Amino acid sequence: MKITQLFQNSPVGTIGIFCSGLVNGAFWGMAPVYLFQSSFTTGQIANVMMFAVLGGMLMQWPLGRMSDKTDRRNIIMLACVGLICASILIANTDVHSMVMFAIAIGLFGGFMMPIGALCNAHINDHLTQKDFVPASGAMQMVGGIGSIIGPYAASIFMQVGGQSMLFIFSMTVASALLLFTAFRRFVSEAPEHTSPFRALPMATHYINRLQRVRSEKKSRKQKSA
Numbered sequence: 001m002k003i004t005q006l007f008q009n010s011p012v013g014t015i016g017i018f019c020s021g022l023v024n025g026a027f028w029g030m031a032p033v034y035l036f037q038s039s040f041t042t043g044q045i046a047n048v049m050m051f052a053v054l055g056g057m058l059m060q061w062p063l064g065r066m067s068d069k070t071d072r073r074n075i076i077m078l079a080c081v082g083l084i085c086a087s088i089l090i091a092n093t094d095v096h097s098m099v100m101f102a103i104a105i106g107l108f109g110g111f112m113m114p115i116g117a118l119c120n121a122h123i124n125d126h127l128t129q130k131d132f133v134p135a136s137g138a139m140q141m142v143g144g145i146g147s148i149i150g151p152y153a154a155s156i157f158m159q160v161g162g163q164s165m166l167f168i169f170s171m172t173v174a175s176a177l178l179l180f181t182a183f184r185r186f187v188s189e190a191p192e193h194t195s196p197f198r199a200l201p202m203a204t205h206y207i208n209r210l211q212r213v214r215s216e217k218k219s220r221k222q223k224s225a
Contacts, residue, residue: 001134003142009126009135012073012184016119017139019177021146022153023083023112023170027052029151034163038095048105055106056113063114064121072122073185079118080178082111087171091164112170115177116143 007014031052035045067075086108093104120139127135157165 001131001138003138006123006135006138006142010123012076012181013119013123013126014139014142015180016076016122016177017116017143018146019173020112020116020119021143021148022150022173024116025147025150026154026166026169027108027112027150030154030158030166034158034166035095037163040095044098048102051102051106052109052112055108055110059110060114060117063118067118067121071185072118072125073181076115076118076122077178077181077185079111079115080174080181083108083115083174084171084178086111087167087174090167091171108167108170 003014031049032045035048040048063075063079066078086104089104090101090108093100095101123135123139124132154166154169157169161168
């Protein structure tokens with residue numbers, strides 16, 4: 001599936017995956033640089049990155065569960081607001097206050113990491129089963145492009161305004177996604193049927209084929225009975 005087709009199916013999902021790639025690429029690529037320049041030791045850098053992963057792990061389930069019960073765009077906007085608040089908190093927190101900084105990083109990771117999965121699920125809500133695999137390739141491409149651009153764009157922010165601009169960059173991207181999602185929420189309705197949220201990628205093409213073969217065999221048996 002072409003990226004243009006993916007965008008036509010779900011503008012919010014496509015832009016959201018791109019923005020998720022930007023923020024994730026910037027964070028994982030430049031956060032160690034930010035921490036090193038803030039005089040963190042190697043062990044402290046590892047601990048901070050661990051808190052980001054822990055936050056993302058803990059927030060996947062509640063955000064995903066909520067998105068199954070309402071328009072996913074509402075939860076995408078909620079995650080964007082959380083990411084904006086966490087970015088502001090980090091930018092204004094003394095990096096040497098380890099407890100507060102770890103909490104702020106945990107919140108940042110908690111709202112940053114689920115956005116891509118939420119957008120992935122939102123796109124799947126607009127697709128038929130046969131389009132899942134072609135669309136997943138386009139989604140990987142969009143997210144990959146964002147992940148390539150993110151560290152470079154964030155480094156420019158940091159060169160111009162200092163190391164804390166890494167999180168101002170994340171706040172800027174999240175704000176843009178929030179505004180775009182709110183606009184699309186206003187002009188278009190949510191799909192009537194939604195698929196369950198998955199924190200991990202969809203099943204592979206071969207598993208989908210096996211499921212279809214099993215369904216076809218079952219229908220043949222019912223007809224012959």
